[in-house]
Amino acid sequence: MVEKNCMKLEFLSKSSNESFARVVVAAFASQLDPTIEELSDIKTAVSEGVTNAIIHGYEYGEGIVIVETTIENNIIEITIEDHGKGIADINKAMEPFYTSKPDLERSGMGFTVMETFMDDLTVESHVNKGTKIKMTKMFKSLSNRE
Amino acid sequence: MQLSTDIVNDYLVVELKGELDHHTSEDARKKIEQYYYNNNLLNIILDLSQLKFMDSSGIGLVMGRYKNCKERNGNLLIVSTSPYVNKILKMSGLMKIIKVYSTIDEAIKG
Numbered sequence: 001m002v003e004k005n006c007m008k009l010e011f012l013s014k015s016s017n018e019s020f021a022r023v024v025v026a027a028f029a030s031q032l033d034p035t036i037e038e039l040s041d042i043k044t045a046v047s048e049g050v051t052n053a054i055i056h057g058y059e060y061g062e063g064i065v066i067v068e069t070t071i072e073n074n075i076i077e078i079t080i081e082d083h084g085k086g087i088a089d090i091n092k093a094m095e096p097f098y099t100s101k102p103d104l105e106r107s108g109m110g111f112t113v114m115e116t117f118m119d120d121l122t123v124e125s126h127v128n129k130g131t132k133i134k135m136t137k138m139f140k141s142l143s144n145r146e
Numbered sequence: 147m148q149l150s151t152d153i154v155n156d157y158l159v160v161e162l163k164g165e166l167d168h169h170t171s172e173d174a175r176k177k178i179e180q181y182y183y184n185n186n187l188l189n190i191i192l193d194l195s196q197l198k199f200m201d202s203s204g205i206g207l208v209m210g211r212y213k214n215c216k217e218r219n220g221n222l223l224i225v226s227t228s229p230y231v232n233k234i235l236k237m238s239g240l241m242k243i244i245k246v247y248s249t250i251d252e253a254i255k256g
Contacts, residue, residue, distance in 0.1 A: 018167050019165055019167065044201050051168040051202075055168065109238055112202075112237070
């Protein structure tokens with residue numbers, strides 16, 4: 001069993017920080033000794049969440065993105081929060097291929113990727129206040145060993 | 147991310163190395179479109195086999211180049227051997243409309 005551990009990361013909403021955020025979360029998650037595939041899934045989901053905060057939350061303006069990660073036993077919980085414009089219609093935003101910015105060559109697959117690569121995803125958003133997404137994943141590699 | 151291009155027959159062959167995310171995809175799009183239109187080409191092969199990371203921004207890049215090629219009645223082909231890249235390609239449904247090959251030679255031979 002892995003003892004509870006947590007970390008908090010705050011950074012400016014710059015696209016160059018997308019790789020920084022996913023690498024830091026992956027490094028933290030490594031304490032759970034995940035498989036390469038599990039680690040890759042987490043990196044992809046974090047990248048999607050942080051990209052959403054930068055493009056949609058702050059619309060390329062300057063703001064702070066907060067990433068918190070908790071690990072306990074074989075479960076990782078990741079929250080990605082911004083204090084940007086918020087999402088008016090969460091259900092619409094989560095539809096596959098829907099994008100509010102079609103001119104930017106976005107695929108509209110961000111939430112679908114997060115839902116697929118993680119076990120659970122919840123989105124909390126308030127217009128003009130911000131968005132907080134919470135994702136969890138159970139490391140099967142660890143549960144198989146115990 | 148590193149991007150290199152080559153022209154083989156009437157294919158623009160684009161090799162992408164490193165990490166393809168929102169930060170790097172816009173620069174990749176500009177470079178690919180510049181080579182594609184300046185050389186008046188029909189078809190594109192995107193070689194994703196040396197990518198270490200790709201998220202849905204990569205899906206957007208592939209979808210955009212698919213549209214570029216279709217507008218000229220050309221074809222977009224993908225070379226990919228990475229299970230992680232293939233996982234996201236498959237999830238997006240792109241594998242249903244775009245052929246994926248293991249090597250550039252295979253893609254050119256069809």
